[in-house]
Amino acid sequence: MGDSSGSVSIDIQLIPLGGKECLVETSKGPISVFVCGDQEKPGLITYPDVALNYMSCFQGLFFCQEAASLLLQNFCIYHIDAPGHELGAAEIDSDVPLLSMNDLADQVAEVLDYFGRKEVLCLGVTAGAYILTLFAMKYKERVLGLILVSPLCKAPSWTEWLYNKVMLNLLYFYGMCGILKECLLQRYFSKEVRCGTPGVESDIVQACRRLLDERQHSNIMRYLQAVNERRDLTEGLKKLQCKTLIFVGESSPFRSEAIYMSTKMDRRISALVEVEACGSLVTEEHPYAMIIPIEFFLNGFGYYRQPFLGYNLSPTPASSASHCCISPELLSPESIGVKLKPIKTRAKLEV
Numbered sequence: 001m002g003d004s005s006g007s008v009s010i011d012i013q014l015i016p017l018g019g020k021e022c023l024v025e026t027s028k029g030p031i032s033v034f035v036c037g038d039q040e041k042p043g044l045i046t047y048p049d050v051a052l053n054y055m056s057c058f059q060g061l062f063f064c065q066e067a068a069s070l071l072l073q074n075f076c077i078y079h080i081d082a083p084g085h086e087l088g089a090a091e092i093d094s095d096v097p098l099l100s101m102n103d104l105a106d107q108v109a110e111v112l113d114y115f116g117r118k119e120v121l122c123l124g125v126t127a128g129a130y131i132l133t134l135f136a137m138k139y140k141e142r143v144l145g146l147i148l149v150s151p152l153c154k155a156p157s158w159t160e161w162l163y164n165k166v167m168l169n170l171l172y173f174y175g176m177c178g179i180l181k182e183c184l185l186q187r188y189f190s191k192e193v194r195c196g197t198p199g200v201e202s203d204i205v206q207a208c209r210r211l212l213d214e215r216q217h218s219n220i221m222r223y224l225q226a227v228n229e230r231r232d233l234t235e236g237l238k239k240l241q242c243k244t245l246i247f248v249g250e251s252s253p254f255r256s257e258a259i260y261m262s263t264k265m266d267r268r269i270s271a272l273v274e275v276e277a278c279g280s281l282v283t284e285e286h287p288y289a290m291i292i293p294i295e296f297f298l299n300g301f302g303y304y305r306q307p308f309l310g311y312n313l314s315p316t317p318a319s320s321a322s323h324c325c326i327s328p329e330l331l332s333p334e335s336i337g338v339k340l341k342p343i344k345t346r347a348k349l350e351v
Contacts, residue, residue, distance in 0.1 A: 004255030009170055019077075021086070023273075026110040028103050029096060032086035033111055034060075035179055037076040043120040044075040045108065046126030049281070051220045053086055054079030056211040057125050060284035062069055062202065066291045066305070070298065073306040074120070080111055082128075084219030091216045101127075105135040110144060121301075123150040126187075126254060127227045136235040144301065145243040147294065150252045153230045153261040164228040168221055175217040181209060190251035190279035199255035204284050237264040243269040245297045247290060251270060271297075279324045 019036035028210050050055035058079065061067050071077065083093045083099065097105070108131065112120060120140050124132035129151030136143040154165065163183075169181040185194055185205060193202050201209075244265060248258035256272075262272035273293045278286045295305060 004313065007171060015065045021071050024111055026107050026114075028099055028107045028110070029083055029092075031083055031107055031111060032081045032087075032089070033115075034079040034081070035076065035092055035115075036079065037072055037113070039076045041074065041076045043112075043115070043117045044071065044313060045076055045078045045112075045120050045122055045132070046120075047079055047080050047124040048080075048082065049106070049126040049128055049188070050086070051085070051212060052125070052188075053081045053211070053214055055087065056208055057128070057281065058283050059121075061287040061290060064291060065286065065289050068295075070291065070295055070303075070305045074298070074303045078111070078115065078117075078120070080108060082219075082223045083089050083107075084216055084222065087214070089219060091218050092222060094218070098139060099226060099296050101131055101134060101226050104131045104226065105138055108132070108135045109139050109142065118142065121145050121147070123147040123149075124151070125283060126152055127249075130227070130230060130233070132236075133233060133240075136240060136242055137233065138282045140241065143242050143244070145297070146240075147245045147247075147297065148258075148261075149247045149282050150249060150254045151231065151258055152227070152254060152262075152348060153233045153237060153260055155230060161228055168224055168228070171217045171221045171224070176212055176215060176220075181212055184212060185209070187253065188279055188281040189285055190249060191276055192251070193279065193285055206326055207210065208284075234264055238264060238266075239263060241269070243300060245293060246270065246272045246279060247275060247282045247293070248272070248283050249285065252280040254280055280312055 003069070022033045022035060023030050024033055027059065035243065046054060046058055047056060062071065062077070077246050078208070080086070082104070084090075112118075121144050122132040122144075124130070126149070129146075129148040130153065132143075132146060133148065133153065136146055146320065167180060167183050170177060170183075185208065188207060194205055196202055246258055246262050248255050259272065262270060273290075275282050275286050275289045278289070282290060297306070
């Protein structure tokens with residue numbers, strides 16, 4: 001680990017899988033990184049969407065027993081939170097300069113330097129997916145592969161720009177008010193989850209509401225403002241050479257952008273998986289739908305599912321689907337359009 005004079009490291013046990021939270025000082029300011037696993041293993045970094053942290057964005061996926069045997073047994077996970085989005089974060093001083101998406105991508109590189117990581121796999125959600133894609137473009141030699149969930153890649157449309165401006169104004173004048181929470185929940189989840197049983201809100205939506213209450217509204221404004229000023233990455237997508245797996249919920253407001261992104265990438269090394277009856281936050285809403293595609297994706301790097309010897313996690317609906325039930329042709333050109341509920345493939349991937 002890096003020089004202790006440059007960071008503060010705090011041991012915490014916030015999730016059953018354990019880990020350690022580090023506050024890493026970078027040239028762009030401090031950033032919280034939750035490290036989970038053996039640092040002798042290959043690295044995998046995550047980056048969440050606006051107003052979320054690693055707990056509210058990735059715990060659904062990493063709590064799956066299949067994900068534990070696939071990801072936690074093969075990798076050391078570095079959960080990077082956007083500045084001021086970690087649990088218990090204080091309000092960032094108003095005198096601190098606003099960071100752009102470019103700054104946030106550079107900050108990721110400094111985090112890897114701190115931990116002595118030359119190259120990693122990346123997993124990002126929506127705005128976090130944009131940051132990690134930009135990071136992969138700027139630091140090609142440091143990214144082995146990308147797993148992107150409901151990613152952004154274009155500059156915001158006028159509709160999105162205006163919508164984000166409305167949210168920024170709500171944050172400025174009213175903080176984390178009820179209307180803003182509804183806007184964010186619509187960004188994350190499908191209508192089926194938000195309005196499932198009349199009068200009864202789903203557990204993941206209730207949990208997300210509670211976590212949103214804990215965020216400092218001025219810190220969210222900083223992240224959202226950077227998102228609203230992002231540039232178009234289309235030209236850079238054509239030059240990306242790392243293997244890429246894209247997930248998107250069919251009910252996601254960013255579905256068309258994810259499909260657009262997949263069409264601009266080299267189809268020999270990229271694949272798009274649409275998740276039916278799901279919003280943007282596939283990692284929370286339908287995490288079990290991600291397991292088999294991720295497994296085939298990681299097989300291409302020589303990583304395989306291993307027996308999980310850790311905590312007794314509850315099995316997911318995907319636990320009945322063994323590796324041999326799905327052929328490697330699942331992500332081949334011939335399978336385009338074939339549905340495997342609740343997922344369907346839309347593009348190819350060489351594994």
